[in-house]
Amino acid sequence: MRAVTFAAPWDLRTVSVPDPVVLAPTDVIVRVEAAAICGSDLHVYRGVERGLDAGTVLGHEFTGTVVSAGYAVVRARPGTRVAAPFTVNCGRCWACRRGLTARCVESQVFGWVQQGCGLHGGQAELVRVPHADATLVPIDESIPPELALLAGDVFSTGLHAVEQGGVQPGDAVAILGLGPVGQCAVLAAVAAGARVVYAIDRVAHRLEQAQRHGATPVELEADVLATIRHGTEGRGVDVVIEAVGYPDATQLAWQIVRPGGTISAPGVHNEPAFALTPGQLYDKNLTYRAGRAPARAYLERSLALLNREGWRLEGLFSHHLSLAEAPRGYEIFNERRENCTKVLLRME
Numbered sequence: 042m043r044a045v046t047f048a049a050p051w052d053l054r055t056v057s058v059p060d061p062v063v064l065a066p067t068d069v070i071v072r073v074e075a076a077a078i079c080g081s082d083l084h085v086y087r088g089v090e091r092g093l094d095a096g097t098v099l100g101h102e103f104t105g106t107v108v109s110a111g112y113a114v115v116r117a118r119p120g121t122r123v124a125a126p127f128t129v130n131c132g133r134c135w136a137c138r139r140g141l142t143a144r145c146v147e148s149q150v151f152g153w154v155q156q157g158c159g160l161h162g163g164q165a166e167l168v169r170v171p172h173a174d175a176t177l178v179p180i181d182e183s184i185p186p187e188l189a190l191l192a193g194d195v196f197s198t199g200l201h202a203v204e205q206g207g208v209q210p211g212d213a214v215a216i217l218g219l220g221p222v223g224q225c226a227v228l229a230a231v232a233a234g235a236r237v238v239y240a241i242d243r244v245a246h247r248l249e250q251a252q253r254h255g256a257t258p259v260e261l262e263a264d265v266l267a268t269i270r271h272g273t274e275g276r277g278v279d280v281v282i283e284a285v286g287y288p289d290a291t292q293l294a295w296q297i298v299r300p301g302g303t304i305s306a307p308g309v310h311n312e313p314a315f316a317l318t319p320g321q322l323y324d325k326n327l328t329y330r331a332g333r334a335p336a337r338a339y340l341e342r343s344l345a346l347l348n349r350e351g352w353r354l355e356g357l358f359s360h361h362l363s364l365a366e367a368p369r370g371y372e373i374f375n376e377r378r379e380n381c382t383k384v385l386l387r388m389e
């Protein structure tokens with residue numbers, strides 16, 4: 042099959058690799074209909090997140106149809122069209138039963154193979170899915186692949202970030218980073234009844250997009266602090282959602298959150314030390330919540346919400362490319378060129 046593989050930072054290649062096969066009775070193989078590139082893939086592309094084996098098939102956002110299944114698979118039988126969260130989960134362990142599916146004892150992220158262990162990804166014609174019945178969600182033919190892809194990661198992540206932040210009706214919220222995760226968080230914060238949602242980034246077309254979703258755009262290079270102080274009686278916002286993943290964003294979040302407020306951080310961080318000091322948290326009585334979104338626990342709800350409200354995200358997939366064009370897709374998504382907000386990879 043053809044697949045997008047990691048060779049080294051800044052060097053991804055679409056090549057032929059062996060087809061995946063069912064290894065365990067609960068595995069299935071999915072024929073991928075469409076895959077997407079996530080901001081998390083960029084950490085690997087940039088060499089900021091290290092450890093991935095050369096030759097790993099990338100990608101954790103995909104949708105498609107089951108083509109073969111182990112004997113223990115009951116729901117995700119061949120012929121079933123499915124949406125997939127970006128991690129695998131067993132559905133039975135302590136974490137799964139509490140909806141913390143991203144921390145399942147059997148959890149693996151698609152597209153992460155390190156020292157020979159792990160799971161290849163979905164930016165490929167075929168992908169192996171362990172614990173298929175618990176991980177995959179059967180979907181109707183009428184659901185566009187775009188919605189299934191969003192529900193599997195960035196939309197569920199944005200929704201989770203807002204809930205993790207405890208956004209209440211009437212709150213002032215700031216979203217740092219207006220990539221796909223930030224855009225979805227804007228929608229979720231508006232839907233949660235936020236009085237004002239400041240959307241902060243430096244990329245003009247992303248600021249405009251957030252404004253269309255009901256946010257107040259604030260350029261990173263403008264006086265963010267003054268704008269937020271002005272709109273919050275000098276206090277700062279109730280909740281900051283940090284959807285960036287770099288320490289300067291954590292520091293800005295600290296500057297703009299009110300005393301007693303919450304920073305909810307879906308952003309994936311790779312720096313060796315936390316960007317804030319214990320004293321900074323203490324001095325503002327802050328709650329800081331972070332982590333991988335339990336996308337599986339949100340998937341059905343996200344699909345239902347997207348079915349109703351998904352039209353608002355129309356245009357988020359700014360680029361539809363072939364698998365062969367994926368390396369260029371990474372390049373333009375990373376550099377935010379050609380007004381790129383998200384890349385969909387369709388199979389030939």
Ligand SMILES: NC(=O)c1ccc[n+]([C@@H]2O[C@H](COP(=O)([O-])OP(=O)(O)OC[C@H]3O[C@@H](n4cnc5c(N)ncnc54)[C@H](O)[C@@H]3O)[C@@H](O)[C@H]2O)c1
Pocket residue numbers: 079080081082083084194195198217218219220221222223241242243244247261284285286287289290293306307308309310332333334335382
């Ligand atoms: N927690 C999870 O489960 C989960 C899931 C998906 C993605 N993520 C992470 O969420 C983050 C965002 O993902 P994405 O796909 O939207 O990525 P993206 O790279 O498309 O978006 C990041 C945005 O942040 C902006 N930015 C950079 N520095 C900034 C700063 N200091 N202040 C404000 N904005 C700044 C960039 O201009 C860009 O628009 C990434 O770190 C990604 O790894 C986490």
Ligand SMILES: [Zn+2]
Pocket residue numbers: 079080081082101127194195
């Ligand atoms: Zn992701």
Ligand SMILES: [Zn+2]
Pocket residue numbers: 130131132133134135136137138145146147
């Ligand atoms: Zn589990």
